[in-house]
Amino acid sequence: MAQWASSAVRALRLWGPGGERAWARRPRIAGGWTPIPFSAGVSSVFGNGGDSKKEKLSLQDIAELIRARACQRVVVMVGAGISTPSGIPDFRSPGTGFYSSFQHCDVPYPEAIFELTFFLHNPSPFFTWAKKMHPGNYRPNIIHYFLRLLHDKGLLLRLYTQNIDGLERASGIPGSKLVEAHGSFASASCTVCQRTSPAEDFWASVMGDRVPRCTVCTGVVKPDIVFFGEALPQRFLLHLADFPIADLLLILGTSLQVEPFASLSEAVRSSVPRVFMNQEAAGALAWRPRSRDVLQLGDLVDGVKMLAELLGWTEELKDLVQRETGKVL
Numbered sequence: 001m002a003q004w005a006s007s008a009v010r011a012l013r014l015w016g017p018g019g020e021r022a023w024a025r026r027p028r029i030a031g032g033w034t035p036i037p038f039s040a041g042v043s044s045v046f047g048n049g050g051d052s053k054k055e056k057l058s059l060q061d062i063a064e065l066i067r068a069r070a071c072q073r074v075v076v077m078v079g080a081g082i083s084t085p086s087g088i089p090d091f092r093s094p095g096t097g098f099y100s101s102f103q104h105c106d107v108p109y110p111e112a113i114f115e116l117t118f119f120l121h122n123p124s125p126f127f128t129w130a131k132k133m134h135p136g137n138y139r140p141n142i143i144h145y146f147l148r149l150l151h152d153k154g155l156l157l158r159l160y161t162q163n164i165d166g167l168e169r170a171s172g173i174p175g176s177k178l179v180e181a182h183g184s185f186a187s188a189s190c191t192v193c194q195r196t197s198p199a200e201d202f203w204a205s206v207m208g209d210r211v212p213r214c215t216v217c218t219g220v221v222k223p224d225i226v227f228f229g230e231a232l233p234q235r236f237l238l239h240l241a242d243f244p245i246a247d248l249l250l251i252l253g254t255s256l257q258v259e260p261f262a263s264l265s266e267a268v269r270s271s272v273p274r275v276f277m278n279q280e281a282a283g284a285l286a287w288r289p290r291s292r293d294v295l296q297l298g299d300l301v302d303g304v305k306m307l308a309e310l311l312g313w314t315e316e317l318k319d320l321v322q323r324e325t326g327k328v329l
C-alpha cells in the first residue's frame with residue numbers, strides 16, 4: 001500500500017519530486033467534519049488573516065478582486081472532478097467513482113492498479129483501465145475552457161493538475177503554464193531500460209489489448225504517469241516559486257487526499273484568498289479553514305458558470321467553447 005502521510009507538516013517535508021512517497025493519501029479525520037457554508041469567515045483581503053470580525057468574502061468579492069486586478073497571479077489546483085463533465089469518472093465519488101464501481105478479479109483492491117509493485121507483478125489490469133483513457137475518447141469541457149480564459153486574460157500564474165487525461169493541454173493552455181503533477185499519457189517509457197517509447201506504439205498495443213513491450217529489451221512499457229510509490233516530475237518544484245507570490249488560489253474538483261499535492265493548498269500566504277469549488281468540503285480547507293476561504297460546494301459546472309457570470313465573462317466563455325469544440329481534432 002502507498003504510505004499514508006501522518007500530517008500536513010510531515011507532507012511538507014516530502015515536497016521535493018524525489019520525496020519519500022508520491023501519492024500518499026491523507027489520513028481520514030476521526031469524527032468527520034462539518035461542511036462549511038458558501039463563504040467561510042474572512043477578513044479584508046489584504047489585512048491580517050486571523051481577524052474574523054471583518055467582512056466575509058463571497059464569490060462575488062473574489063470576482064470583484066479579479067476584475068479590479070487586485071488578484072492577477074492566480075494559481076489553480078485541479079483534480080479528477082474537473083473532468084467528470086467530460087465523461088471521465090473520478091476515483092472517489094460515491095457510486096460513480098472508479099473505486100466504487102471497480103470490479104476486477106485479478107486485483108486485490110482498486111488502488112493496486114496504480115501501485116508500481118502491483119503493476120510490475122501484473123500490468124494487465126492497469127492497461128484495461130488505460131484503454132478507456134485513450135486521448136481521442138474525451139474532450140475538454142467548460143471548466144477547462146474557463147481556465148483557458150483565465151490564461152488568455154493574463155491572470156494564470158500556473159495550473160497544477162493531478163489529472164492525467166491531458167485535457168488542460170487540449171483546451172489550449174500552454175505547457176509552460178502547466179504542472180502535470182502526476183504525469184500524463186503523452187509519453188511512455190520502459191520500466192526496465194527506461195528508454196522512451198513512441199506514444200503511437202504504446203497506444204497501438206493498449207488498444208489491441210496487448211501489454212506494451214520495449215522493442216529493445218522487451219520490458220513492460222508504462223505511460224509516464226506517477227504511480228503510488230513513484231517520485232513526482234521535476235516541474236512540481238515550481239510550486240516553491242509560484243505559491244509564495246500567488247494572490248489567489250483556485251482549487252477545483254479534488255478530494256485533496258493525495259500527497260504531496262494536497263498540501264499545496266496550504267502553501268499560499270495566509271492573506272491570500274482560497275476558493276474551493278467541489279461537491280463537498282475536503283482536505284485542509286475542511287479541517288483547517290482560513291478566514292479568507294470561499295467554499296462553493298455543489299456541481300462544478302454550476303460553480304464555474306456562476307464565477308464566469310460574476311466576472312462578466314459568460315459570453316466570452318460561450319464563444320471560446322463554441323470555437324474550440326467546433327474544431328476537428
Ligand code: CNA
Nearest residue numbers: 079080081083090091092163164165253254255279299300
Ligand atoms: P478524487 O479523489 O476522485 O476526487 C474528486 C473530487 O471531485 C471529489 O471530491 C468529488 O466529489 C469531486 N467532483 C467530481 N465531480 C464533480 C462535479 N461535477 N462537481 C463538483 N465536484 C465534483 O480525485 P482527485 O483528483 O482528488 O485524486 C487524485 C487522483 C485521481 C489523481 O492523481 C488522478 O490521477 C486521479 N484521477 C485522474 C483522472 C483524470 O485524469 N481525469 C480520473 C480519475 C482519477
